[in-house]
Amino acid sequence: MTEISRRSLLRAAGGAGLGLLAAPALAACGSSSAAPLRSGHATISLWTHDPGYIKAFQDATKDTRLMRGSRFDYSVKPTIAAGSDVVTRMMAQAVADGDTPDLAGLIVDQFPRVMNARIAENLFVGLSDTVRPFGDDLLKLAPYSVDKVPYALDSDNSITVLYYRQDLFDTYKVPEAVETWEEFLEHGERLAKDHKTSIGMVSTGDNGAIVNGFNQFLLQRGGGFFNAAGELTLDSPEALEVLEFMTRGVRSGALLALPDPYGAACAAALKSGRLAATAMPNWYNAYGLQANVPDQKGR
Missing domain, CATH: 3.40.190.10 (Periplasmic binding protein-like II)
Structure with missing residues (x-):
């Protein structure tokens, strides 16, 4: 079994059933000093304005159908903040080489703040490989894309x-x-x-x-x-x-x-x-x- 870093783990989370509801933020997830995680307990930090995101991910970690036999035992550590503060704090922590979240729930009107100066590219994981199998079935990728690379998925159709x-x-x-x-x-x-x-x-x-x-x-x-x-x-x-x-x-x-x-x-x-x-x-x-x-x- 090969060793994987936290960054690789979170990149693979979509395949394990945990990466399809919010944008994974990875600015501080690839620390070379962190011991590689092969299996067992993995705590996922989630920053969001929406209690619904917290419930969705906490429920997902207990759903065997979503976990699909994953060798990781996930738990979610949530932090509630105002919608605008989530992005502000992430960017500040990234600049200071601090502790950014593993997952972030973003309000759509906040995403343009990361579309310049390669901020999205350096802060988030590109989801091109994750969305490719779904073709045109996923809605509203454009508002969360930079240079045609999606970095977040919409959590609702807003009907x-x-x-x-x-x-x-x-x-x-x-x-x-x-x-x-x-x-x-x-x-x-x-x-x-x-x-x-x-x-x-x-x-x-x-x-x-x-x-x-x-x-x-x-x-x-x-x-x-x-x-x-x-x-x-x-x-x-x-x-x-x-x-x-x-x-x-x-x-x-x-x-x-x-x-x-x-x-x-x-x-x-x-x-x-x-x-x-x-x-x-x-x-x-x-x-x-x-x-x-x-x-x-x-x-």
Whole structure:
């Protein structure tokens, strides 16, 4: 049995079933002073903003189907930090030749910070060999690639759904299925007038949240930022309809204007019942609802 370094071990983790959910960060994993690990216990340090990543990897290490008879007994040592801090600390530790994580959960808007000066190449493991067998089945490789080399994999498809309080919809007689946006907005206007309750929200804070909120409505309307030729299409009929929808909703109170869809103001609106529904990606269940209103589970 050949000896392998920690760097080689983590490169091989994808083949052992542990490398497909986040980007392996290896700036400090190839220390020549570290004794080669042949088998047995291997502690994987994970830095992330998302408790879901921690659970996913901890569950994976106990799943015999994923481990596929690996000769390594993995355990995960997590460190929680803000999304922007994960990248900042990794880069600082790498520059100082310090202890960088073995795995890192990255927010997509943070990845551009490592796309210059060969930072990604020196900080992460290229995943070209890992993704090659999957062909075109993997989504969204481009946002995590530098010079056509992917360094991270998206952990979710971010499908937008409508979260709604079924108890409030029943009380206020809002049907769970409506034919059009306009009809939905009419119910929201009624709730805002009679009960000071909104059925959606619009971000007014940072540019990223504003664009994301607009894009969710735009995609539902069948539009997009670019056409097939790659040309910007913000003046499309669909985009104008979305702006009109959002404007009407905010003016009537059907849509609640919030500076941060993930912050304290939104949490307060959810807890008080002032926000009875919202269109958000599927990961919002863990981030927004379970984190802020666990008492509303099942409702």
